[in-house]
Amino acid sequence: MSTPTDIRDPRVELDGHRIEFTxxxxxxxxxxxxxxxxxCSCGTWASNRxxxxxDHLKAFGRHLAHIQTVARIVPPAYAHLAIAPLRCVGPEHAEAVVRDWPRERGAEHGLFHRDDMVFIAYRDNEFPCSVAVWAHLHGHATDVYAGRLLRDVT
Structure with a gap:
């Protein structure tokens, strides 16, 4: 199986990602x-089908592609934090979430965006949940995508 992107990129650490079958x-x-x-040995991906x-290798390839994409876009200040993606209604809405988020940011959490995605860096699960609810209430994210984030983070 070939990986979808270049694994020699120094920003991408794949050593912790091994597929395991049961x-x-x-x-x-x-x-x-x-x-x-x-x-996956990282604990963030599973296929129970x-x-x-x-047949699991194709899905595992998508997981590795996601890991590589996130590694390339996460600012160094957030590299030590977990990342939760939130799809917004459009790129202007993702920008508005990052710009207008009303609460203080710190070393333990933060926001950045790319296209229509807001990436929420966090240590405490409460932060991405608060951002998703706020984004939904302000019309920046649909209930489906906000709900997915709430389901996946908690």
Whole structure:
């Protein structure tokens, strides 16, 4: 399998990302393959679909592409924090979230954007949830995308 982008980029650390397979329990003789689950050793990606191991590799490739993209856009000041993406209605709305967020920012959290995405850097789960709710209430993010962030962070 080839990775979607250049893994030699010094900003991208992939050593902590290894795919691990776990077979589904039970008799799978009639299926013709052993269904497996797959997870990444980083703990942020999992595929629970009962696929053959090779079928999980495409989804794992998307995970690695996401890791590489985030590594290239995260400002160095936020590199030690977790990052949660929030898709906004449009690029101007993403800019407005970053510009108009009413609360103080600090070393433990922050906001930056790229196109229609706001990236929320955080240590405490309360911060991205507050940003998502605020962005939704001010018309910058739909309930679907704000809800996804709330689901994924908590």
């Amino acid at each position: 077979p589904y329990p039970g008799d799978h003789g009639g299926v013709g393959f052993v269904p497996t689950r797959a997870t 009962p696929w053959a191991g090779s």
